[in-house]
Amino acid sequence: MAESDTSSTTTLTSSSTSTAFDVIIIGAGLAGINAAYRLQTQLPHLSYAILEARDNIGGTWDLFRYPGIRSDSDLFTFGFAWQPWNQPTPIGEGAAILNYLKQTAAQYGIDQRVHLRRRLQTASWSSAHQVWTLTVNDMSEDNGEKANISYTARFVILCTGYYDYHKPLETIIPGLERFQGQIVHPQFWPENLDYTDKQVVVIGSGATAITLIPKLAEKAARTTMLQRSPSYILSIPNNRSKRPSWLEQVLSPGKLHAWKRMSFLLWSRFIFLFCKAFPDAARRRLRRGIEELLPPHLPYDPHFNPRYNPWDQRVCLTPNGDFFNCLHDGRADVKTGTIKDVVADGILMTSNDSSSVKKDILLPADIIITATGLKLQLAGAATFDVDGVSVVPSEKFFWNGAMLQDVPNLSIVIGYTSISWTLGVDATAQLICRLLRIMERKRLSSATPRVEQGIALTPKRLFNISSTYVTVAESHLPKAGDQGPWRPRTNYISDYWFVKLGRVERGLQFVPGEGVKLKEKAS
Structure with a gap:
């Protein structure tokens, strides 16, 4: 993929003026683009929009501009499984990654679903209406004073990343x-x-x-x-x-990408397990x-x-x-x-x-x-409530690394820390798409993770690393459990098997109704 200038500001807007959607994705970075692709290919009849607080897509790769910025995982697994990273170097520079994200979003029409300068403030779930109401701050330059817009969605997918975009991790440096x-x-x-x-x-x-x-x-x-x-x-x-390898001469581009992706995946997993x-x-x-x-x-x-x-x-x-x-x-x-x-x-x-x-x-x-670290933050500092009761993520267990206990129709997309982050992001997106298909087929309007009565979960760490920025933020993060669908995720292969063949309904409470799809689909 040829590199191009990424310095200009992208001015993306939604082709629709509607604010009612079947699914709303929060965040137009790597995770948001990936979730959008999985959604529009696996459930093409659902309407969706992406709300992005900044004035450009790309997330981390648009925000960070320090010299030498690059990926800390290979792009064959850090990139999208469905859109091969076709540069010859596995470690990509920041500008090339941003360009890859923009070109991919444009190629699949995802950029036309993005509502820029829309910052989620609050999200409220109504059990009576089986819908999320989102209060979104309109930060358009021509808006004058900032105003709030109300969006509604049957399902919300949070792809806001894992750190605070506005404040770094505070470190005391004397003097x-x-x-x-x-x-x-x-x-x-x-x-x-x-x-x-x-x-x-x-x-x-x-x-x-x-x-x-x-x-x-x-x-x-x-x-x-x-x-x-x-x-x-x-x-x-x-x-x-300078010369193509014998594999590059023998395999088609698609098969070559699959080979490289699997090789890096297995090798990184082996190194982690060995260590x-x-x-x-x-x-x-x-x-x-x-x-x-x-x-x-x-x-x-x-x-x-x-x-x-x-x-x-x-x-x-x-x-x-x-x-x-x-x-x-x-x-x-x-x-x-x-x-x-x-x-x-x-x-x-x-x-x-x-x-x-x-x-x-x-x-x-x-x-x-x-360079003392990032301040962890989920959901971009937005607040949530269910029927007027505030949701405190640190008091909740995390269902299959994808949904919060007792919170209906809401997914928080996070990746792995021991291997490529994107592998976990994609596992979550595909899990949610499978859940949505089940809900449509069985005409279920909501799914809420619940800890079964009589089960006492022992809290475990959500992330399996001891870095300072993780340990500092642990008191604000959801909890993993020691059993069932509440265990922390670390293994892409077993997670992928579960996404395809596992008992997704386990640990979920369903409400029958109209299904996820809106009665009148947004145009």
């Missing part, structure tokens, strides 16, 4: 207010930030920092990654092959790979020796070892320790060298980048 240079969070990267020949300090050691460092090092005088504790980093090949089953062996293997790429002046311990086992948190990927490459030429460096104070022109830190001797050093800085 940061005294810094006289520029402070930047990658989530809100200034369009014209000039870091040429500047001293740049990136606070953090996760995927964002690992992505930023190589690009910043190309222009900055010196770029330093300041970390309290390191992450696991894995170098993977991401070259554009969890044999953490010591996995740690040794990762260490060998890192030590081969390190410059002589940077020892593995303490700079690349995490305190946790592999895949207790996500493993950071560095395509073609670009992170390690920039450490060799002296334009980038890594410091491990704790921040004592931020002063006007830098950061005073307590550093640990290879002999674990603590010493105070000053890192000069013109720009400080706080």
